[in-house]
Amino acid sequence: MNIAFAADSEPFSYPGENGEALGFDAALCMRMCEELELRPVFLIMPRDELLSAVRCGIADIAVSSLAADDDSRRLTDFTDSYITLSSSIVTNVNNTAVRSTYDLREAANIAVVYGSLSHSYAMEQGLSNISLFKNAGDAKDALLSGAADVLLSDSRTAYELVTENVGFAIRESGIASREYHIAVRDGSSDMLRNINEVLGGFKEDNTLLDLRLAYINGNSGLRAEYDARLTALQSKQNM
Structure with a gap:
């Protein structure tokens, strides 16, 4: 093939x-x-x-x-989609400054995975207050340690973080949703x-x-x- x-x-x-x-x-x-x-x-x-x-x-x-x-x-022609990606915003529950995409410019430091859909979205929005990480694990650790006050990541990563760690919440999900297909x-x-x-x-x-x-x-x-x-x-x- x-x-x-x-x-x-x-x-x-x-x-x-x-x-x-x-x-x-x-x-x-x-x-x-x-x-x-x-x-x-x-x-x-x-x-x-x-x-x-x-x-x-x-x-x-x-x-x-x-x-x-x-x-x-x-x-x-295109096949059925093989993956659907969207981004979510995660913060500490005590963070009152960032509750949606409209507040992202108010964040001190947004953790984002380099080359991800979330990275593309951040660039499209002209956000300069971002820190780039090689993978989702490092980006999550930045939020958990307080090095970042916001995580902008794929929705599955966001869900895993809030289910595994008390004190964090998804503020908005379904951001920049995109499906990928194979062309035939x-x-x-x-x-x-x-x-x-x-x-x-x-x-x-x-x-x-x-x-x-x-x-x-x-x-x-x-x-x-x-x-x-x-x-x-x-x-x-x-x-």
């Missing part, structure tokens, strides 16, 4: 030391091809060429945190159906949750395992 891939959006798609395709989306494609008994071949290219590559037959699918908007659907060549109904069946199975057997833990929620050990498998897979192909 030829996979158009833009290695430009960590943690979903980024390059390895030797140019390998790594990240949530690469690991998803690896697992998907295992289920379909196909060999994944990653074709790394600029993001604005992904859908064209699928449309003209260079690639069978494209994956790199793609949103299926109306313009994109005119070019290719228009008219490839069999491939579309097969991929959707695999994605449905991944939702039931927690494969998608496993990938989320590795790449979104900061399980660095699990992430390293997936990236090592991806590196080995692509190294064999290049021999």
Whole structure:
């Protein structure tokens, strides 16, 4: 399976030391091809060429945190969504200054994971009072330790923090919600159906949750395992 891939959006798609395709989306494609008994071949290219590559037959699918908007659907078909991301605001319950997105400029220091949807949202809003962290665990620790007074993170991370730690509350959720899909060549109904069946199975057997833990929620050990498998897979192909 030829996979158009833009290695430009960590943690979903980024390059390895030797140019390998790594990240949530690469690991998803690896697992998907295992289920379909196909060999994944990653074709790394600029993001604005992904859908064209699928449309003209260079690639069978494209994956790199793609949103299926109306313009994109005119070019290719899209699978069911494989992940939905949104951001939430978490503070100490005694924090009265920040209760919603309207108050974020009043925060002293907002903990955000670098390259995340929350990071994109913060940049779009022109927020300068942010501190960037490599993963969700470090961002949570910043709030818990008092180094940050606000956590702006994906909603699952926010929920885990408030359920595991007394004295913290979600102030607003569902911020900048976004669904990601795989682009498939228009008219490839069999491939579309097969991929959707695999994605449905991944939702039931927690494969998608496993990938989320590795790449979104900061399980660095699990992430390293997936990236090592991806590196080995692509190294064999290049021999």
